[in-house]
Amino acid sequence: MVQERGEAAPVRRMELRRRRAGLADPLPPAEMPHLTRYVTDGRPEAAPDGSSVADGLRFAEAASDRMAMFFYPAPTPGAVAELADAWHLHPLLVEDLLHAHQRPKLDRYGDVLFLVVRSARYLDESEEVDFAEFHMLVRPGAVAVLCQDKRWIDGTDGTDFDESEVMSSDRRERTLLADAPLLRLGPEAVVYRLLDAIVDGYAPVLQGLAVDKEQIERQVFSGDAAVAERIYRLSQEVIDMQHVTASMTEVLDALRKGFGKYDIPDELQAYLEFFESPAVRCINFTGSDRTARILGERAGRSLKRMVLELGGFNPVIVLDDADIDESIKAVTFGAFLHQGQVCMNSRKVYVARSLHDEFVAGLVDRVRSLKTGDPTDPAVVIGPLIDDRAVEQTEARVRDALDRGATLVTGGRAEGRVYEPTILTHVPSDAICTTGADETFGPLLVVEAFDDPEAAFRDAQATRYGLSASIMTRDRARGLDLAQRFDTGIVHVNAPTMASEAALPVGGVKDSGWGRSGHYSIEDFTEIRLTTTSSGPGVYPF
Structure with a gap:
């Protein structure tokens, strides 16, 4: 990170804090944070009326080796910025404070990406307290306590505020008072994530614009795209959606090379020249497991990480107590969305024999009502x-299954590249489309009746x-129990396999890859x- 130097640095930091807090000008005096209580040497004290943030700083300087605590009521983002300026806090701690008790948040400071910074060692034990507070170590031996719940400040719930009661619990006494010397001797630790390499990525157009947009944004926020002469060749669909968000225009400008659509070995050769660049430290790939194995072998030679979203068989089990109408709707959507060309499409449905005939009849009626043809x-x-x-x-x-004795219930015909949604029943176990050994990336669904739910579950797992996977049942507890046993990354109860x-x-x-989307992907795409920094003499055993 580039550090600011000179007299302009503090001013610049304060301007940044004000802007992040949504403030254009300094807070008016009435909105300035004020000190209400403080604890030094283990003794709670009421602060004099009108005590300011600076008074808390003065009390801290006068405190002895015991831990000192300073209580500030329900701070607004603007008040937090003022508090941080008075205590000369690092901007990372301010960021953590402004977003306390929220989900992990990505942000940049210079060239560094920070994620959920914690400011004191004892927080792991005492952060989640019963008093709606957030603690931060503002200097050795001093903790600022920001009270989010006003009733603990002035007794607005009808009770008197008693600091001695707050401080008397065994847990609090141990962590904040008895261990104070230990806290002072230990270094303060900051964990952060670095954007110091390129994350190379690939996603097929079949996944749709949402995935394309997500992949592009990940590349921008997880690496320097300008380093590479050719990262991707953008699909026209993504270019056309520049109006979706204001940031997309900048994203597209940064990634003018676009997405590369490499999914067969001979096309991979040119791509691998970039893949093997030392600047690429992680590969984010969506595609077939066959191609992933090729990439994985090469990634292993350079010890590159990989995030893989590969194929799936995605079975559905319709138990004997399921709502048939809802099951039909969920299966139709899960099997035939995007003509079955998504890795989470349902490929096979196991239906309790008592429901099988009614289910198949209703499913056929619904599927036949789906209009086929020109997607415009x-x-x-x-x-x-x-x-x-x-x-x-x-x-x-389809032909392989029929040759082996399967029954064609509906579909089975193509007009150009439009293939009718097709349902097969009585499919022999050795037919390719029912073994779970390979994906059929098209609108083909196998329906099979079962008598024993355990046998159906074992067969659904045998891929x-x-x-x-999906489980349809009116008994949610039963569905959740079965869901815990599925060896899949995702299990839906009473929802299609596409619900995401x-x-x-x-x-x-297994062969569906590894890694996860959402904010969990941050762990894969950053270092x-x-x-640690120590502010006092260390204590060592030798």
């Missing part, structure tokens, strides 16, 4: 497959994939560095 027609649900190869693969899988959001930790196990 808003009424069309089933559009064309991505290319002729996809049509040929789907036709081959090399482990991305998503970009912010959730989507990802699979952790631990830095």
Whole structure:
């Protein structure tokens, strides 16, 4: 990180804090944070009326070796900025304070990405207290306590505030008073994540614009795209969506090379020249496990990390107490969204035999109502497959199953690249489309009746994939019990296998890859560095 020097640095830091707090001018006196209580040498004291932040600083300087605590009522972001300026706090601590008790937050300071900075060692034990407070070590031996709940400040709930009661609990006495000398001797630790390398990424157009946009933004926020002459070749779909967010224009300018659509070995050769660059420290890949293995072998030679979102078989189990209508809707959506060309599409449905016939009849009626054809027609649900190869693969899988004795319930025909949504029943266990050994990336669904739920579960598990699964049942407890046993990254109870959001930790196990989306991906795309600083003499055993 580039450090600011000279007289302008404090002014610049304060301006930054004010801007982050949404303030254009200094706070008026009435809104300035004020000190209400403080504890020094283990004795609670009421601060004189009108005590300021600076008074807290003065009390801290006068305190002995015992831990000192200073209570400030319900600070606003602006008040926090003033508090930070008075105590000369590092901007990282201010950021942590402004977003206390929220989910992990990404932000930049210079060239460094920080994630959930904690400011004192004892916080792991005593941060989640019953008094709606947030503590921060503002200097050796001094803790500022920011009270978010006003009733603990002035007794507005009808009771008198008693600091001695607050400070008398065994847990608090131990962590804040008895261990004060230990806290003073120990170094303060800050953990942060560095954006010091490129994260290379790939996502197929089939996944849709949401995934493309997400991948682009990850590349920008997890590396310097300008280092690479050719990172990606942007798909026209993504370029057309520049209006979606203001930041997208900057993103697209930074990644003018766009997404590369490499998914077969011969095309990979040119791509791997960039892949093997020392500047690339992590590979984010969405595609087939066959290509992932090629990339994985090369990544291993350079000890590069990989985040992989690969294929899935994504079974659905419809138990005997399931709501048939809801099950039909969920399965139709899960199996045929995007013509079955998404890794989380349902490929096989296990239905309790008592519901099987009614389920299949209702499913066929619903699927036949789906309009096929030109995707520019808003009424069309089933559009064309991505290319002729996809049509040929789907036709081959259907033909293989029929040749082995399967029953074609509906579909099975193609018009150009538009393949009808197809349902097969009575599929032999050795047919390619039902073994779970490979994906059929098209609108093909297998339905199988079962008598024993355990047998159906074992068969659903007998696949090399482990991305998503669904369980349909009116008994949520029963569904959750079964969900815990599934060896998949995602299990839905009473929802389709496609039920997902970009912010959730989507990802699979086994041959479906590793790594997760959402804020969990930050751990994969950044480096952790631990830095400690000591403000006093150390104590060593030798």
